[in-house]
Amino acid sequence: MTTTTTSPVLTATGVTMRFGGLTAVQSVDLDVHPGEIVGLIGPNGAGKTTFFNCLTGLYIPTEGSVAYEGTVLPPKPHLVTQAGIARTFQNIRLFANMTVLENVLVGRHTRTKEGLWSALLRGPGFKRAEAASKARAMELLEFTGLADKADHLSRNLPYGEQRKLEIARALASDPGLLLLDEPTAGMNPQETRATEELVFAIRDLGTAVLVIEHDMRFIFNLCDRVAVLVQGQKLVEGTSEVVQSDERVIAAYLGTPFEGAPGAEEAAEVEAAEAGASEAGATTGAPQDETQRGTTARTEDGQ
Amino acid sequence: MTTDKTQPTPVNEAEPGATAPRTTLLRALTAAGGAAAVVSTFLAWTWTAEFPGDLTVYGYPGGLQLLTLVLGIATALFALAALGLKGLRWLTPSGSTQALRMLALGTFAVTWFTVIAIAVDLDGLVNLEPGGWIAAVATAAPVATTFLLPDDTRPLCRPEKLPSWADILIIAGVFALGLYVVNYGIQTDADHPEPFIGYLIAVAFAAVALIKAGLVSRISELTSAYRSTTLVAALITAIVFPFFQDKSSFTELGVNIAIFATVALGLNIVVGLAGLLDLGYVAFLGVGAYTAALVSGSTASTIDVRFPFWAAVITGGVVSLIFGVVIGAPTLRLRGDYLAIVTLGFGEIFRLAMLNLDGTSGPSVTNGPDGIPNIPPLEIFGFNFNDDHSIGGLSLDSNGNYYLLMLLVTIVVVLIFSRAGNSRIGRAWVAIREDETAATAMGINGFRVKLVAFALGATLAGVAGAVWAHFQSTVVPEQYVFAGPVPPNSTFLVAAVILGGMGTIGGPLLGATLLYLIPKKLEFLQDYQLLAFGIALILLMRFRPEGIVPNRRQQLEYHETGQLDVPGATGLKDGAVGVTKAEA
Ligand SMILES: Nc1ncnc2c1ncn2[C@@H]1O[C@H](COP(=O)(O)OP(=O)(O)OP(=O)(O)O)[C@@H](O)[C@H]1O
Numbered sequence: 001m002t003t004t005t006t007s008p009v010l011t012a013t014g015v016t017m018r019f020g021g022l023t024a025v026q027s028v029d030l031d032v033h034p035g036e037i038v039g040l041i042g043p044n045g046a047g048k049t050t051f052f053n054c055l056t057g058l059y060i061p062t063e064g065s066v067a068y069e070g071t072v073l074p075p076k077p078h079l080v081t082q083a084g085i086a087r088t089f090q091n092i093r094l095f096a097n098m099t100v101l102e103n104v105l106v107g108r109h110t111r112t113k114e115g116l117w118s119a120l121l122r123g124p125g126f127k128r129a130e131a132a133s134k135a136r137a138m139e140l141l142e143f144t145g146l147a148d149k150a151d152h153l154s155r156n157l158p159y160g161e162q163r164k165l166e167i168a169r170a171l172a173s174d175p176g177l178l179l180l181d182e183p184t185a186g187m188n189p190q191e192t193r194a195t196e197e198l199v200f201a202i203r204d205l206g207t208a209v210l211v212i213e214h215d216m217r218f219i220f221n222l223c224d225r226v227a228v229l230v231q232g233q234k235l236v237e238g239t240s241e242v243v244q245s246d247e248r249v250i251a252a253y254l255g256t257p258f259e260g261a262p263g264a265e266e267a268a269e270v271e272a273a274e275a276g277a278s279e280a281g282a283t284t285g286a287p288q289d290e291t292q293r294g295t296t297a298r299t300e301d302g303q
Numbered sequence: 304m305t306t307d308k309t310q311p312t313p314v315n316e317a318e319p320g321a322t323a324p325r326t327t328l329l330r331a332l333t334a335a336g337g338a339a340a341v342v343s344t345f346l347a348w349t350w351t352a353e354f355p356g357d358l359t360v361y362g363y364p365g366g367l368q369l370l371t372l373v374l375g376i377a378t379a380l381f382a383l384a385a386l387g388l389k390g391l392r393w394l395t396p397s398g399s400t401q402a403l404r405m406l407a408l409g410t411f412a413v414t415w416f417t418v419i420a421i422a423v424d425l426d427g428l429v430n431l432e433p434g435g436w437i438a439a440v441a442t443a444a445p446v447a448t449t450f451l452l453p454d455d456t457r458p459l460c461r462p463e464k465l466p467s468w469a470d471i472l473i474i475a476g477v478f479a480l481g482l483y484v485v486n487y488g489i490q491t492d493a494d495h496p497e498p499f500i501g502y503l504i505a506v507a508f509a510a511v512a513l514i515k516a517g518l519v520s521r522i523s524e525l526t527s528a529y530r531s532t533t534l535v536a537a538l539i540t541a542i543v544f545p546f547f548q549d550k551s552s553f554t555e556l557g558v559n560i561a562i563f564a565t566v567a568l569g570l571n572i573v574v575g576l577a578g579l580l581d582l583g584y585v586a587f588l589g590v591g592a593y594t595a596a597l598v599s600g601s602t603a604s605t606i607d608v609r610f611p612f613w614a615a616v617i618t619g620g621v622v623s624l625i626f627g628v629v630i631g632a633p634t635l636r637l638r639g640d641y642l643a644i645v646t647l648g649f650g651e652i653f654r655l656a657m658l659n660l661d662g663t664s665g666p667s668v669t670n671g672p673d674g675i676p677n678i679p680p681l682e683i684f685g686f687n688f689n690d691d692h693s694i695g696g697l698s699l700d701s702n703g704n705y706y707l708l709m710l711l712v713t714i715v716v717v718l719i720f721s722r723a724g725n726s727r728i729g730r731a732w733v734a735i736r737e738d739e740t741a742a743t744a745m746g747i748n749g750f751r752v753k754l755v756a757f758a759l760g761a762t763l764a765g766v767a768g769a770v771w772a773h774f775q776s777t778v779v780p781e782q783y784v785f786a787g788p789v790p791p792n793s794t795f796l797v798a799a800v801i802l803g804g805m806g807t808i809g810g811p812l813l814g815a816t817l818l819y820l821i822p823k824k825l826e827f828l829q830d831y832q833l834l835a836f837g838i839a840l841i842l843l844m845r846f847r848p849e850g851i852v853p854n855r856r857q858q859l860e861y862h863e864t865g866q867l868d869v870p871g872a873t874g875l876k877d878g879a880v881g882v883t884k885a886e887a
Pocket residue numbers: 019022024042043044045046047048049050051090302
């Protein structure tokens with residue numbers, strides 16, 4: 001569904017991040033095109049989150065550069081967000097003592113410009129801007145299904161809703177590219193389904209999505225393209241089918257060389273039947289079932 | 304304000320007829336105990352007028368007996384309300400037992416404090432008249448009965464809607480009562496600590512009782528429903544305050560409270576909203592004060608200019624702003640505790656610099672330890688601030704003039720705080736305080752936003768300092784220390800903010816009031832003030848980390864709509880306690 005001829009929203013070239021002797025990310029190239037949902041998978045400690053941090057300026061990459069719509073971004077988080085890349089965090093980082101609405105309003109920061117003076121003078125311009133921000137924030141809460149919780153403190157939300165709120169907050173900056181770091185970690189299957197729908201809806205609104213996830217069914221349902229990171233290096237990149245059937249990926253996840261698993265055919269059929277309803281519905285890779293089980297367990301460890 | 308019967312109550316207490324006979328009996332006994340305490344205050348408790356307040360008279364209560372009287376009446380009334388007496392049930396919208404316990408304990412504590420103080424001050428129990436013994440017994444009984452009562456705490460009852468004039472009258476009454484209570488405390492005899500200690504005990508227990516009874520929540524519902532009325536009422540209360548004072552030492556307390564409360568509120572922007580620990584805030588007050596003193600036309604000033612007052616205030620604010628930016632710009636780029644260390648250093652450097660710019664150790668600017676005295680009295684439109692004035696038959700002394708001037712500054716700072724706090728920039732401050740990484744990832748330029756908060760705080764301190772210099776008519780370096788027995792010092796200000804409640808308006812005002820007034824009234828405490836600070840803060844952090852006045856955001860935690868999904872909400876149901884006292 002994506003044409004690779006359009007100019008990419010995100011171009012990461014040769015991104016390398018070293019912490020002392022540890023190379024967490026090594027020469028990773030990645031493009032994300034408009035309207036695309038790209039997955040980033042890899043075992044724990046592969047450097048996925050570190051890669052996100054490099055993209056968003058939280059870390060200054062040791063080498064390499066990140067460009068948004070062709071312009072190279074300075075490694076300053078607020079400038080990256082201003083340019084149009086928004087993100088969520090693997091370990092939820094909401095403003096715990098602010099209300100749900102206020103959290104989203106903070107997300108609007110870069111798209112409004114009222115400073116101290118207009119806040120003190122409270123002219124009509126200020127009131128209009130404030131009302132517009134509120135309206136937009138409520139719209140986003142509506143969109144993520146949190147509108148009725150607008151006045152709650154964010155720390156009082158259940159886990160799944162906190163993740164949704166992080167997405168709403170990130171969307172408030174009207175990003176061209178949204179980075180999601182394990183958006184379904186800790187969610188039950190229904191919530192995961194809902195998040196899947198939400199990500200599709202976000203894509204349909206014209207925001208490209210780059211998503212880290214350990215839930216393979218989620219990733220392969222959702223993504224147009226998947227990149228696999230192992231020990232800081234990009235191992236494979238391609239469509240779900242390509243990635244699922246790549247022996248090196250399976251080896252990286254299971255830690256053992258792949259040998260045609262008996263009964264894999266049946267497992268794949270079950271998978272396909274389950275995923276049949278979804279539009280991506282392309283789950284034919286033999287070892288997926290095993291892969292998913294293995295990684296779900298690991299996600300729980302990670303949390 | 305009768306209770307709505309449709310509201311489900313967890314404990315079977317909605318219908319007074321349905322309560323167990325034991326409960327009814329205990330409540331009746333409590334009411335009787337309250338009445339007995341009231342009666343005892345009409346007797347003599349001691350034989351000599353040497354004990355402050357003259358407790359020797361049969362026939363009417365005096366001194367500390369008044370506190371027992373008021374709390375005794377309250378105990379009796381609340382007990383009658385608990386018995387379901389028609390017309391009184393509005394007193395206990397969220398249950399009576401806890402409130403009764405507090406009132407009974409308060410009556411007991413005040414009375415026993417008085418009785419023991421009599422025995423100690425006058426050397427021996429023989430100094431107690433029978434009235435004292437009766438009071439001691441009469442106030443002990445309700446403590447026993449109320450602690451045998453079953454707990455009947457229930458969610459706040461929705462009261463019937465009253466006509467709006469009645470609501471407004473209630474608000475006015477609350478502010479009048481608040482003013483009376485504050486006045487009573489301020490006017491207690493400063494030569495003897497006993498009346499003020501008794502007052503503190505009584506107010507503390509009564510305040511907790513009102514919170515437990517749910518009256519405070521009722522009032523804060525009313526005040527938020529009638530915001531502008533409340534603001535007008537608060538304003539009037541604050542303005543009339545000096546007209547009720549018959550001694551200039553009382554109005555002086557008022558001016559100082561207004562100044563320190565304002566400075567604490569300015570610091571609250573930095574500490575409470577933006578989460579920047581500024582341990583040298585008093586230096587900005589000093590910058591403003593020294594600047595204003597230098598340009599005031601004082602004979603001791605090394606600069607031979609005489610700015611009008613408004614220009615001196617602006618100069619003070621601007622110079623403070625410059626210092627704020629100079630200190631903040633390099634430090635705020637770093638994360639962590641650097642700011643606390645740098646501001647701590649700045650505070651000390653400021654004081655030492657003022658000491659040494661005396662013409663011998665450095666250039667002659669500040670006269671060193673002598674400071675800059677003889678700042679000429681303020682005169683605005685022919686209104687001399689050092690003269691007494693009479694307005695409509697009410698007299699206003701020099702302190703009263705400065706009080707009203709300072710009140711103006713307080714109002715400006717309150718406005719700035721609430722407007723800035725409730726805007727894009729204020730949300731950015733809170734976001735930075737909550738999680739700086741997430742805030743910058745949301746597009747907030749952390750450095751810029753923090754610098755604005757820091758500089759704004761510095762400017763407000765500078766403005767307050769300029770007014771303070773004129774009020775004091777002198778500035779000396781030793782006023783601007785990190786910690787010391789006399790406010791303002793940086794420790795005092797930070798403690799006022801933390802004690803009162805970070806990020807709120809009422810909090811620092813209340814905190815500064817308490818921290819200033821208590822050592823002033825209890826002279827014997829003065830040497831131990833820092834120790835008392837420390838103990839108070841430790842106790843606070845243990846039992847009420849959000850401060851006396853909880854943040855609106857923290858209050859939301861206990862909000863009805865949020866109750867379903869509040870994990871581990873504790874039983875605190877406190878409203879904005881500080882509102883009524885905020886104007887002091
Ligand atoms: N600030 C840091 N300093 C030192 N080492 C770091 C830092 N951040 C990450 N690392 C290391 O970099 C490696 C990659 O970590 P990262 O968090 O990016 O993994 P991940 O792929 O997101 O894993 P997970 O699936 O568990 O989230 C790990 O070995 C981690 O310990």
